[in-house]
């Protein structure tokens with residue numbers, strides 16, 4: 017399923033958060049949104065998972081304007097991992113993961129054996145199966161993040177929208193999650209701060225600054241010394257990864273001191 021944001025703007029309380037955004041992800045592509053704090057990444061993602069309605073423009077899934085879908089229909093296609101994923105509810109890990117099936121169930125319908133197997137598989141993939149009977153309230157930040165990723169996976173979406181999914185994750189789980197996304201076959205839109213992980217994990221990047229897309233394309237074309245200085249205000253030496261060839265940034269901390 018492909019995604020297209022065409023001319024998307026969001027104005028709230030007289031403030032322009034994003035302006036005339038054009039972004040596309042082909043079916044099965046991982047597209048990263050990068051940009052400084054407050055540049056509009058989360059706002060753009062919210063328009064895709066329908067937490068916000070654009071003031072102008074539209075979001076299309078396989079050519080269908082998402083505004084014409086019911087929220088249930090949208091949730092059957094798009095799963096989101098948001099930045100404000102917290103819970104006060106004393107649910108076990110397996111109960112939270114099972115909630116991902118909600119868009120596919122009617123009323124109080126219990127989960128089928130296949131759905132239980134799906135939940136188990138998602139917990140295995142995200143390395144939380146050993147925590148399945150624990151209350152989510154007792155988990156560390158990274159463990160909880162992985163539970164919410166499992167919940168998104170059991171939703172069996174075609175599109176996965178992730179806002180800073182590597183927050184709280186240790187390096188092994190960051191690498192595992194991002195490699196999984198590339199192999200998943202899902203169309204992924206992911207906001208990510210770590211430019212090196214973004215370059216390694218994403219087929220394409222959209223760079224946001226001040227609510228506008230200032231560059232878009234393959235990481236090797238987008239991540240230049242000049243762009244990193246202009247958009248992020250830092251000096252970096254950019255090298256090609258010796259094995260994969262993807263651009264990797266080396267930050268010149270000592271030169272600045």
Ligand SMILES: Nc1ncnc2c1ncn2[C@@H]1O[C@H](COP(=O)(O)OP(=O)(O)OP(=O)(O)O)[C@@H](O)[C@H]1O
Pocket residue numbers: 028029031033051052053054055056057058059060
């Ligand atoms: N509901 C709102 N009302 C007013 N301003 C808002 C609202 N939501 C977001 N903003 C502002 O819009 C701008 C873009 O916010 P957004 O959260 O999209 O940025 P971001 O790129 O995801 O930032 P970060 O990297 O810090 O998560 C920010 O200046 C933010 O303060």
